[in-house]
Amino acid sequence: MSRKSYYAVIDMGSNTIRLVIYKLNSFGELQEEQNLKVTARLRSYLEEDLTINPEGLNVILTTLQHFQTVTRSYDLKTVNLIATAAVRQAKNRSAIMRVIENETDFKVNILSEKAEAYYGYLSVIQSTNLQDGYTIDIGGGSTEITYLENRQMKHYHSFPFGALTLQKEFIHSEKPTTKEIEKLRNFLTEQFKTIPWINKRGLRVAGIGGSARNLSLMHQKKYHYPLSGIHHYEFPTEQIEGMIAQLNTLSLSQRKKVEGLSKERADIIIPAVQAIETFTSFVQAPSFLMCRKGLREGFMYETLITNKVTDRFPNIIERNVESLVSKYNINMSKVDVNKRIAFLLSSELQRAGLPLNSDYENLLAQAAKLNYLGDHIESESVSQHTFYILSNTALNGLNHKDRIILALLASFKNRSTYQEFSAPYTSWFNGDELDQIEILGAVLKLSYFLNTTNRDVVHEISLTDVNSDRFTLKIYCTKSFLFEKEKCEKHIKHLERALSMDISLQFLLKS
Numbered sequence: 051m052s053r054k055s056y057y058a059v060i061d062m063g064s065n066t067i068r069l070v071i072y073k074l075n076s077f078g079e080l081q082e083e084q085n086l087k088v089t090a091r092l093r094s095y096l097e098e099d100l101t102i103n104p105e106g107l108n109v110i111l112t113t114l115q116h117f118q119t120v121t122r123s124y125d126l127k128t129v130n131l132i133a134t135a136a137v138r139q140a141k142n143r144s145a146i147m148r149v150i151e152n153e154t155d156f157k158v159n160i161l162s163e164k165a166e167a168y169y170g171y172l173s174v175i176q177s178t179n180l181q182d183g184y185t186i187d188i189g190g191g192s193t194e195i196t197y198l199e200n201r202q203m204k205h206y207h208s209f210p211f212g213a214l215t216l217q218k219e220f221i222h223s224e225k226p227t228t229k230e231i232e233k234l235r236n237f238l239t240e241q242f243k244t245i246p247w248i249n250k251r252g253l254r255v256a257g258i259g260g261s262a263r264n265l266s267l268m269h270q271k272k273y274h275y276p277l278s279g280i281h282h283y284e285f286p287t288e289q290i291e292g293m294i295a296q297l298n299t300l301s302l303s304q305r306k307k308v309e310g311l312s313k314e315r316a317d318i319i320i321p322a323v324q325a326i327e328t329f330t331s332f333v334q335a336p337s338f339l340m341c342r343k344g345l346r347e348g349f350m351y352e353t354l355i356t357n358k359v360t361d362r363f364p365n366i367i368e369r370n371v372e373s374l375v376s377k378y379n380i381n382m383s384k385v386d387v388n389k390r391i392a393f394l395l396s397s398e399l400q401r402a403g404l405p406l407n408s409d410y411e412n413l414l415a416q417a418a419k420l421n422y423l424g425d426h427i428e429s430e431s432v433s434q435h436t437f438y439i440l441s442n443t444a445l446n447g448l449n450h451k452d453r454i455i456l457a458l459l460a461s462f463k464n465r466s467t468y469q470e471f472s473a474p475y476t477s478w479f480n481g482d483e484l485d486q487i488e489i490l491g492a493v494l495k496l497s498y499f500l501n502t503t504n505r506d507v508v509h510e511i512s513l514t515d516v517n518s519d520r521f522t523l524k525i526y527c528t529k530s531f532l533f534e535k536e537k538c539e540k541h542i543k544h545l546e547r548a549l550s551m552d553i554s555l556q557f558l559l560k561s
Contacts, residue, residue, distance in 0.1 A: 051436060055081065057354060058121055061346045064093035064136040064190025065260070065318075068403070069117040070346055071124060079446075080350055080374055081165050088113045088529065089314045092136035093191040101142040101513060107149065110149050114154045121155065131156040131294040132349055134166055135191035135212065138549040147473070160205070163208035167194040170258045171203045171349030176351050176366065177343045177446040178282055180256050184248075186329055187258040187344065188322050190214040195329070197247060205247040213261055216321035224302050226320055226407055231298060234321060242262050251334040255287070258344045260315060261322035266340040267310030267542040268293060276474035278476045281342035281444040287330040290338065294323055342444070366447030378423045387506045389418035392497040394511040396490065402513040402521065404549060407486045417459035421498055424461070437461035451478050455487055462491025465547055485548070492545040499537035500525065509560050520552040526560040 058071045065074045068087040072080040090113055095106025102110075114131075120131050131150070137143050138160050147158045163167070170187045174180055181201055187194045193209040211219075220234040242248070257265070266280045269289065297305060297320050305316040315322075330338055376381065392414060400406045424435025440457035448456065454475050462468055468488055476484065500508050510526040523542075527534070546553050 056126050057123055057350065058126050059194050059346050059350060060114070060117060060129070060131040061130060062092070062133040062137060062158075063345075064134065064192070064214060065091060065108070066190075067092070067113045067117075067495070069120060070125070072509075074354055075373065079370070080347060080354075083124075083197055086117065086120065088116070091190070093212070096136060096140060096191075099141065100139060102136070102140045102146060104262045107146060107560075110146070110150065111153055111357075114150065116155060118155055129156060130349065130353070131158050132344070132345075133158055133160045135210070138162075139191065139210065163192070163194070164206060164344060166192070167196050167208055168203060169204035169345045169352065170194055171196040171198060172332070172348035173204070173258065173343035173345070174198070174256045174341045174352050175201045176255060177347070178339060178341050179285050179447050179449060180254060180339060181255040182250075183255060183339075184329075184333055185256045185258060185341075186262070186326060188212055188261045188325050189259060190318075193325060194342075195245065197250075199344075203358045207245050209241055209369065211241075211317040211327075213315075213322040216325065217318045221321055224231075224458050225300065226298050228258065231294075231320075233326065234324055235328050238325055242329055242332045248333060252341050253333065253335060254284075254337050255326075255330050255333065256334040256339040256341045256432060257326060260312070261511075262326065262338075262340055264319060264325050265290070265293070265326060265338075265343065268308060269310070271309035275452055278442055278467060280340050281446075282449050282453075283340040284337050287327070287335050287338050290323065290327040290330065294320070294327055297323065306420070317343075339431050343446075348513065365418065367412075367445060370445045370447065371419050374423065374445075375419050375480050378426050380419065380423055384501065384504055385388060385419045385421075387501045387504075388421060388494075388497050389415060390498050391508050391511070392418050392494050394508070395493050395500075398511050398513045399489075399493070404516075405482075405486065406489060407483075410486060410490055411453065413459060413502055414494065417456050417490075417494055418497070420460040421494055422460065433461045433463035433467055439445070441471075451475075452473065454478070458487050459491050459494055462488075462495050462544075464544055489545070489548040492548040494542060496538060499541055500534055502533045502537045505529055507534060515554075519550075520554070522554040522556055524556045524558060528560055531557050531559070 052084060055073050056071060057074060061068045066087050067090045069084060071084040075079060095102050097103055137146060139375055143160060143349055155520045170557050171185055174185050182199050185196045186385055189212040190522045191211055191212045191214060195207050196203050197205040221230055223230060243412040263280060266283050269285050302317055305311060306313045344534050371386045396406055420440060422436050424439060425432045433441055437457045440460055441454055445453060458468065458472055468491060474482060507527045507529040508525060512524045513521050538555055542553055
């Protein structure tokens with residue numbers, strides 16, 4: 051294993067201690083090699099005098115020694131141990147650090163409140179499309195909130211309470227009473243009111259961490275969400291209150307059986323979700339956006355990536371697409387030609403007044419790079435493999451709807467296959483949008499065959515003789531075009547069906 055590629059971080063939080071080993075690829079992406087955790091509940095070992103007791107210290111050392119057996123099996127460039135609220139709040143933190151450094155391979159980096167908030171924010175802007183809004187990270191012993199504007203963190207605040215402390219202070223019944231929930235909600239509201247810089251309402255809230263992840267998973271299960279993966283999952287905040295009401299009626303054993311909810315988090319999920327609901331209501335957020343990346347990724351981004359990738363990934367989506375192109379050994383020279391032809395054709399269609407949504411231009415550009423990438427698996431099932439790969443790959447910066455559009459475009463084969471692939475997601479689109487995607491899919495397919503021999507023969511495309519139900523597509527070529535013409539005459543029917551028009555093809559050799 052190369053020392054230049056593998057890095058590790060241990061996140062010692064108030065609720066869990068987790069070891070993650072990453073591989074950093076040339077596109078600035080962190081790929082997980084190992085992800086191991088222990089639900090240590092360190093905050094529960096913090097005594098009234100704010101010292102972590104000997105039992106808690108033993109839990110820390112035992113966990114780290116187990117992790118050490120794993121880290122020693124890798125040839126790692128670095129191992130970072132970062133500690134958050136439980137250790138940060140402990141008065142005996144210096145003694146804890148000495149013991150860890152004397153008895154393990156690791157050196158402790160206790161994050162400040164600002165650093166913890168900043169790393170959470172950084173993970174959001176490096177992996178989602180959030181431009182302006184709030185982030186919330188509810189840990190076991192603290193809650194971090196940030197406000198970002200134009201993707202820049204303008205403010206942050208850290209509260210000294212989290213899921214564990216809220217549970218201990220406010221929820222004393224297995225099924226919380228109405229009075230307990232009311233008292234908890236009032237407390238949270240008063241706390242959020244103390245943040246002086248919250249003055250913008252109606253912006254989205256991005257959630258980070260285990261509680262947000264479990265809420266999102268439960269929501270997906272409850273509403274029978276058709277797509278896998280929770281990164282960049284977004285849903286209306288008004289639906290959170292109903293989920294809390296349902297959780298409040300369940301015993302602990304019943305909560306452990308709720309789909310999407312981790313058994314290890316079932317005892318503390320109610321105050322955590324209540325905190326999310328109270329905050330999203332307080333800032334009048336229309337939707338809750340799940341960011342699967344968190345503190346660890348933010349720390350690693352800052353440590354490894356920002357010095358190697360310019361200006362904080364100015365185009366996150368394109369960087370991820372380029373990574374897929376590399377991963378699946380897609381011919382870049384062919385990609386560039388197909389993209390150019392697709393834009394020649396789509397531009398002519400728009401110029402001629404035919405219906406095309408310019409909002410999809412960026413997705414068309416990315417789809418041209420990934421067109422039929424499933425060919426590396428099986429050429430006879432290229433469309434199916436392409437759609438499966440892209441619809442199940444979380445692309446940073448791309449929401450779920452756009453991910454499906456990208457998959458539909460890159461995999462387009464014919465109308466029946468398109469309808470089959472899009473069927474689970476038809477409620478996401480109106481009829482016009484589905485028609486637009488079919489047209490662009492057919493454009494991309496035709497562009498693919500206009501470069502059949504990979505010789506870049508197409509120089510110019512123009513539409514002539516346009517009327518209500520037909521037009522002529524003139525294709526000017528710089529070289530012989532026999533095979534391109536043969537393929538396009540066979541497949542032009544897909545664009546004809548999408549446009550509900552007859553198309554005459556005319557290939558011309560440019561003098």
